[in-house]
Amino acid sequence: MTEDNQRRVVSVIVVNEASVLSRITDLFSGRGYNITSLTVAPIPESKYSRLTIVTAGSVRVIEQITKQLHKLIPVLRVYEHEDMVEKEMAMIKLPISENLSDINALCEAYNGKIVNAGENTIIAMVTDEPKRIDNFLNAIKRYNPKEIVRSGAVALER
Amino acid sequence: MQISGAQMVIEAFIAEGVDTVFGYPGGAIMNVYDEIYKQDKFQHILNRHEQASVHAAEGYSKASGKVGVAMITSGPGFTNAVTGLADAYMDSIPLVVISGQVPMFLIGTDAFQEIDAVGISRSCTKHNYLVTDIKDLPRILKEAFYIARSGRPGPVHIDIPKDITAEIGEFDYDIELDLETYKPHTKGNPRQIKKAIEAIAKAKRPLFYLGGGIINANAAYLVRELVQKTGIPAVETFMARGVLSFDDELLIGMLGMHGSYASNMAMSETDLVIGLGVRFDDRVTGKLSEFAKNADVIHVDIDPASISKLVNADYPIVGDVKNVVSDMLEQVEKIDSNNYESWRETIINFNELHPLTFHEDSERIKPQWVVKRVGELLGDDANISTDVGQHQMWAGQFYPFTRPRQFVSSSGLGTMGFGFPAAIGVKAASPEKISINFTGDGSILMNVQELMTAVEKKIPVINIILNNNFLGMVRQWQTLFYDKRHSETDLSVQPDFVKLAEAFGGIGYRVKTKEEFDAALKDAVEKNIVAFIEVIVHRMENVMPMVPSGGSLFNMMLLEKKGDK
Numbered sequence: 001m002t003e004d005n006q007r008r009v010v011s012v013i014v015v016n017e018a019s020v021l022s023r024i025t026d027l028f029s030g031r032g033y034n035i036t037s038l039t040v041a042p043i044p045e046s047k048y049s050r051l052t053i054v055t056a057g058s059v060r061v062i063e064q065i066t067k068q069l070h071k072l073i074p075v076l077r078v079y080e081h082e083d084m085v086e087k088e089m090a091m092i093k094l095p096i097s098e099n100l101s102d103i104n105a106l107c108e109a110y111n112g113k114i115v116n117a118g119e120n121t122i123i124a125m126v127t128d129e130p131k132r133i134d135n136f137l138n139a140i141k142r143y144n145p146k147e148i149v150r151s152g153a154v155a156l157e158r
Numbered sequence: 159m160q161i162s163g164a165q166m167v168i169e170a171f172i173a174e175g176v177d178t179v180f181g182y183p184g185g186a187i188m189n190v191y192d193e194i195y196k197q198d199k200f201q202h203i204l205n206r207h208e209q210a211s212v213h214a215a216e217g218y219s220k221a222s223g224k225v226g227v228a229m230i231t232s233g234p235g236f237t238n239a240v241t242g243l244a245d246a247y248m249d250s251i252p253l254v255v256i257s258g259q260v261p262m263f264l265i266g267t268d269a270f271q272e273i274d275a276v277g278i279s280r281s282c283t284k285h286n287y288l289v290t291d292i293k294d295l296p297r298i299l300k301e302a303f304y305i306a307r308s309g310r311p312g313p314v315h316i317d318i319p320k321d322i323t324a325e326i327g328e329f330d331y332d333i334e335l336d337l338e339t340y341k342p343h344t345k346g347n348p349r350q351i352k353k354a355i356e357a358i359a360k361a362k363r364p365l366f367y368l369g370g371g372i373i374n375a376n377a378a379y380l381v382r383e384l385v386q387k388t389g390i391p392a393v394e395t396f397m398a399r400g401v402l403s404f405d406d407e408l409l410i411g412m413l414g415m416h417g418s419y420a421s422n423m424a425m426s427e428t429d430l431v432i433g434l435g436v437r438f439d440d441r442v443t444g445k446l447s448e449f450a451k452n453a454d455v456i457h458v459d460i461d462p463a464s465i466s467k468l469v470n471a472d473y474p475i476v477g478d479v480k481n482v483v484s485d486m487l488e489q490v491e492k493i494d495s496n497n498y499e500s501w502r503e504t505i506i507n508f509n510e511l512h513p514l515t516f517h518e519d520s521e522r523i524k525p526q527w528v529v530k531r532v533g534e535l536l537g538d539d540a541n542i543s544t545d546v547g548q549h550q551m552w553a554g555q556f557y558p559f560t561r562p563r564q565f566v567s568s569s570g571l572g573t574m575g576f577g578f579p580a581a582i583g584v585k586a587a588s589p590e591k592i593s594i595n596f597t598g599d600g601s602i603l604m605n606v607q608e609l610m611t612a613v614e615k616k617i618p619v620i621n622i623i624l625n626n627n628f629l630g631m632v633r634q635w636q637t638l639f640y641d642k643r644h645s646e647t648d649l650s651v652q653p654d655f656v657k658l659a660e661a662f663g664g665i666g667y668r669v670k671t672k673e674e675f676d677a678a679l680k681d682a683v684e685k686n687i688v689a690f691i692e693v694i695v696h697r698m699e700n701v702m703p704m705v706p707s708g709g710s711l712f713n714m715m716l717l718e719k720k721g722d723k
């Protein structure tokens with residue numbers, strides 16, 4: 001087994017009930033696994049929620065994570081993604097004085113646009129693969145962003 | 159039927175066949191205690207500390223195979239019980255522990271005796287519940303018992319706010335449980351089992367590695383049959399003592415940190431490990447990279463997360479050990495026990511080279527002698543509990559266990575103070591056996607108040623205190639690895655254990671010779687009341703052999719040969 005620290009995306013379907021999220025995050029902290037990002041929302045018309053967890057670890061650690069997750073009573077299913085479509089969203093607040101058409105062009109390259117304009121600031125939004133969001137956030141730096149928020153990744157197996 | 163939440167708890171206990179509840183009352187759980195007062199279907203044993211209630215429930219469960227039940231109040235009652243929950247969690251003991259909580263309208267207000275109990279118990283229970291609606295209570299009670307005992311067993315904690323135990327609701331316990339997300343896998347994959355059998359048939363030096371999961375699965379007698387029919391030697395973990403009888407020729411002994419030389423060498427030389435209900439604990443494996451280095455591994459366990467967690471399994475089989483072993487027995491004729499003749503001889507040679515033994519001393523009783531002697535005098539008639547320390551290891555090494563569920567000890571958590579209350583639970587579960595607790599001068603003080611419980615309820619546990627005036631196990635490590643700096647382990651200042659027992663209404667003995675010991679034990683068994691037998695033993699005795707922490711199983715510190723001090 002390799003001991004490399006590879007990035008992994010795991011989706012977890014859980015019963016929508018009190019403290020289920022703590023069970024999951026406690027498991028990660030208690031066993032020393034790390035969470036890069038975590039998103040959670042109810043699955044429409046069901047009693048379940050879906051979590052997407054981005055984590056990192058060796059093959060053995062990832063295997064343990066999925067098994068330990070599965071052991072939790074309210075967990076219905078755990079997917080360790082192999083071949084997935086993965087997306088993340090980011091919003092950026094920028095001064096309105098910056099070059100808005102340049103910003104808009106940049107956003108468009110990352111499936112985004114300017115979504116709000118206020119008196120002093122605008123908010124732009126992009127949706128793309130997490131790796132490309134990194135690139136975008138690097139590129140946007142020159143326009144003096146005031147605030148950045150990332151949603152964390154969501155994924156679906158192909 | 160329309161009853162209160164408190165009555166629902168009682169009705170659920172009755173439906174589950176609970177005959178003994180261990181506990182301690184307080185404000186938030188009073189509604190339930192009021193119903194306990196009114197019923198006569200089960201006995202309640204009032205321990206004198208909530209930790210002891212949970213340990214007693216553990217002892218009860220281990221001896222009986224049933225779910226142990228404990229009941230406590232909110233706040234400090236609950237926090238006192240946490241060690242017991244953690245202990246049961248580590249050793250996979252099925253418990254249902256019910257705590258009172260402040261009323262719903264006070265939750266989150268830092269009310270008197272409010273603590274986030276489920277927040278605390280989450281990481282040391284198999285599952286837990288905070289009841290927030292009386293409608294959920296019957297289902298939660300039923301689920302709790304089911305979850306505790308099924309799959310890999312473990313403790314389940316239910317926290318019930320006081321207003322919920324007072325509220326009236328509909329109670330129907332004949333509900334079908336619909337646990338879509340919890341379906342333990344109990345049947346082993348037939349293809350994997352077939353492959354495992356073929357691997358065994360081909361192996362030259364196979365070795366059974368037997369664990370506590372066998373006892374949980376009530377599979378010991380099937381495992382005995384499998385061992386016997388295959389002629390394959392076996393080692394047991396500390397948790398598995400009693401799976402094979404001590405006089406079984408194929409039982410090499412206990413393995414691990416204080417396992418026998420032959421067991422650890424067998425594990426180092428085997429070419430096929432057959433792990434049944436084990437989890438490759440670090441106290442068993444020593445240095446992982448050197449563990450069973452030349453072997454393929456068959457690993458049977460109910461818990462998929464135990465498989466390939468630490469040691470890669472070449473033949474993983476998820477399932478209940480009992481089912482898997484009985485499936486294996488159906489194909490057992492494919493295995494020829496004659497193939498392992500020379501392997502068995504190798505092991506006999508290991509044993510002759512460094513047998514598990516100790517040196518007698520002319521002045522002081524050796525602690526190992528006490529364990530052996532109790533074995534000679536009581537043997538199968540006794541159930542054995544222990545506390546934690548050197549005495550615990552000696553009990554595991556030297557007691558002649560003859561049956562599963564005869565031995566109860568805190569293995570995974572190593573909880574000092576476990577032994578006495580656990581022995582109370584053991585006695586409550588099997589009154590026909592003598593309940594012995596091997597304990598130390600350190601450990602016994604950690605739940606000594608249970609003398610009162612034992613006296614009140616006439617539970618005649620015999621505590622054999624191997625008094626070395628030390629926190630012996632820690633002292634041993636200090637002697638060996640800290641250049642004899644015995645930091646805070648000297649227990650020269652001690653209570654009078656005889657008077658202590660007597661002060662509660664028990665009986666005490668202080669013995670210095672073998673004759674005195676025999677007489678005291680005989681007397682204690684006849685008197686049939688809770689007893690302390692304090693045995694003054696050799697102070698500096700070490701538990702040997704020993705694999706130093708992180709070392710390899712084949713690199714053991716061995717008992718010095720007689721004379722070379």
Ligand SMILES: Cc1ncc(C[n+]2csc(CCOP(=O)(O)OP(=O)(O)O)c2C)c(N)n1
Pocket residue numbers: 545546547548549550572573574575597598599600601602624626628629630631632
């Ligand atoms: C609650 C708890 N505290 C501390 C320890 C660490 N510890 C392990 S063995 C031991 C010494 C036990 O002394 P004693 O009961 O006299 O047994 P002996 O080793 O002398 O036989 C200690 C302090 C523990 N296991 N449990």
Ligand SMILES: [Mg+2]
Pocket residue numbers: 547598599600624625626627628629630
């Ligand atoms: Mg001691």
